[in-house]
Amino acid sequence: MSEALLEVRHLKKYFPIKAGVLNRTVGHVKAVDDISLTIRPGETFGLVGESGSGKSTVGKTIVRLTEKTEGEVRFKGKDLYHLPSEELRKLRPELQLIFQDPYSSLNPRVRIGDAIGEALLDHGLVPKEEIRERVQEVLASCGLSAYHIDRLPHEFSGGQRQRIGIARALALNPDLIIADEPVSALDVSIQAQIINLFRNLQETRNLSYLFISHDLSVVEHLCNRIGVMYLGSMMETGTRDELFLTPLHPYTKALLSAVPVPIPKLKRERIVLRGDIPNPANPPSGCKFHTRCPLAVERCRLEVPEFRHMGGEHYVACHLA
Amino acid sequence: MSLAKGELAGPGKAGAKAKAAAKSSLWSDSLRRLLKNKLAVFGFAVVVFMFAVCFLGPMFSPYADNKINMALMNKAPSAKHWLGNDALGRDVLTRVLQAGRISLTVGLASMVLSVLLGGLLGIIAGYYRGVADQIIMRVADLLLTIPSLPLLFIAGALLSEWKVPPDYRMYIVMIMLAIVGWPGLARMVRGQILSLREREFMQATTVLGLRSRRKLFNHLFPNLVPLLIVIATLNIGGAILSESVLSFFGLGVTPPTPTWGNMIDAANNMIDFEKRPWLWIPPGLSIFVTVVAINIFGDGLRDVLDPKKGR
Numbered sequence: 001m002s003e004a005l006l007e008v009r010h011l012k013k014y015f016p017i018k019a020g021v022l023n024r025t026v027g028h029v030k031a032v033d034d035i036s037l038t039i040r041p042g043e044t045f046g047l048v049g050e051s052g053s054g055k056s057t058v059g060k061t062i063v064r065l066t067e068k069t070e071g072e073v074r075f076k077g078k079d080l081y082h083l084p085s086e087e088l089r090k091l092r093p094e095l096q097l098i099f100q101d102p103y104s105s106l107n108p109r110v111r112i113g114d115a116i117g118e119a120l121l122d123h124g125l126v127p128k129e130e131i132r133e134r135v136q137e138v139l140a141s142c143g144l145s146a147y148h149i150d151r152l153p154h155e156f157s158g159g160q161r162q163r164i165g166i167a168r169a170l171a172l173n174p175d176l177i178i179a180d181e182p183v184s185a186l187d188v189s190i191q192a193q194i195i196n197l198f199r200n201l202q203e204t205r206n207l208s209y210l211f212i213s214h215d216l217s218v219v220e221h222l223c224n225r226i227g228v229m230y231l232g233s234m235m236e237t238g239t240r241d242e243l244f245l246t247p248l249h250p251y252t253k254a255l256l257s258a259v260p261v262p263i264p265k266l267k268r269e270r271i272v273l274r275g276d277i278p279n280p281a282n283p284p285s286g287c288k289f290h291t292r293c294p295l296a297v298e299r300c301r302l303e304v305p306e307f308r309h310m311g312g313e314h315y316v317a318c319h320l321a
Numbered sequence: 322m323s324l325a326k327g328e329l330a331g332p333g334k335a336g337a338k339a340k341a342a343a344k345s346s347l348w349s350d351s352l353r354r355l356l357k358n359k360l361a362v363f364g365f366a367v368v369v370f371m372f373a374v375c376f377l378g379p380m381f382s383p384y385a386d387n388k389i390n391m392a393l394m395n396k397a398p399s400a401k402h403w404l405g406n407d408a409l410g411r412d413v414l415t416r417v418l419q420a421g422r423i424s425l426t427v428g429l430a431s432m433v434l435s436v437l438l439g440g441l442l443g444i445i446a447g448y449y450r451g452v453a454d455q456i457i458m459r460v461a462d463l464l465l466t467i468p469s470l471p472l473l474f475i476a477g478a479l480l481s482e483w484k485v486p487p488d489y490r491m492y493i494v495m496i497m498l499a500i501v502g503w504p505g506l507a508r509m510v511r512g513q514i515l516s517l518r519e520r521e522f523m524q525a526t527t528v529l530g531l532r533s534r535r536k537l538f539n540h541l542f543p544n545l546v547p548l549l550i551v552i553a554t555l556n557i558g559g560a561i562l563s564e565s566v567l568s569f570f571g572l573g574v575t576p577p578t579p580t581w582g583n584m585i586d587a588a589n590n591m592i593d594f595e596k597r598p599w600l601w602i603p604p605g606l607s608i609f610v611t612v613v614a615i616n617i618f619g620d621g622l623r624d625v626l627d628p629k630k631g632r
Binding site for chain 2: 063065088089090091092093096097099101104105106107108109110114118119122123152154165168172
């Protein structure tokens, strides 16, 4: 086992709820509540969970787009929250984020060539005369054409824009890319293109990904290891096979049972969860999942389950597993 | 937004068309759409016409604007004096044009001042937040709670009290109007910046680790300029009106320096109002036409540039 590229320890992000005339904090939305994960070089870690489970906040807190409440984020051994701002800025190219929405993540008034090239310029990665060439190379590697370089974002389709966003991140030659639902805004045929692009790039450049998604079939296709989040907490982590073949947590089982299979005759038992994801400002006691868990017992309501090692790389937070 | 633009440069078209499309910028595109708006173009033409006539016209006039000639007192329009003469026998046409110079200059200059002041303070407040934001916005709030007209009246009365020479009053009026005008502007600029900051492309500049100079000048400002252009244009009309109101009451620019406002003062006199319309209709009409034209043009600009209106 090689050394970790990214190490997140007990990360917490609480958003204060302010109310009243005095704008006093009356509570917290626990968007991320004690998350730990490790990503090794060349590995893809999938982070899954339903809407509102805090997946995107994990990504944004790692790159400090939102500030953490507690915990530790180490990238290449450096604590991102204790770096001086100029050093952090210089480290940025190595740790990139791809945004979910290809429409709002590109400045409508900046040409594609500039959008991709200006970071190269600011970090002095490529001599000024060679930037144009380099940008064209990157565009080509993302399935775009060299003549796109002088165009504005509005001249592209959603799929093309997403590829521009990816090209912008790749141009910096990062070691880790946090991809925040990079394909969920795209239609299925383009999703496949982008996912294959991710795979190819990983093979050629030994990239690592933190792949945030709610689409389990995409995650199964792409990720080596997977973490399942629910209401800001990690429920289960393991390698892809451990998780997909022997899921231990009832929530993981429920999610997997909802993945459509291409064989219509195959009858599976569908585990339907009742109700909605609870309010993260007021999460349930004990195991956060007990209100919707089909197997919940008295103990689940009272005791927070420990994150237990189940052999291999498999960890689960459930009393019953 | 992307739909309207797609017509001009379809992403699928290759070759020569693609090259032409590559040259199209958002600015030239906006200009094209502005030119399609006939009313806005007309408004702009009228504004240009007013500026040209007022600044060039007096050069061709055989009369000086302050030449008093008692023999011509209150003469009706004639072939020699197209718009007649005023109570001191001065040529009204020459005075209206000369007044236009002053009124338009005051309007333009106070706009520039308030855009500079309001824009700068709004940017500081919106981008740096914190204490600076608190101080700037509270001062702006304070100024906005005071009705601007009484405030200007008091300031104007003070100027008269201190016997400021008429030549200087024009500049002081500009500054007064700018002081009254900046808070609203600063507030709008700050709001725009706050909403831009939350957009993902601004967050992306942080993730990419761009220098703050580039963040500001390449990403934030270009998205601010359209809003500023629209506000600035509409502000000129407002400033011309405010100046006219002040001068009408004798609190802005005072005679003998003519402005459209202090010339309408003639309408205060019952005999002049009923019997000598050539004294007050020309300056009144000038204000009306100029301000309406500026507003029409500004509305056209807003349709084209303001991202909030949707396209």
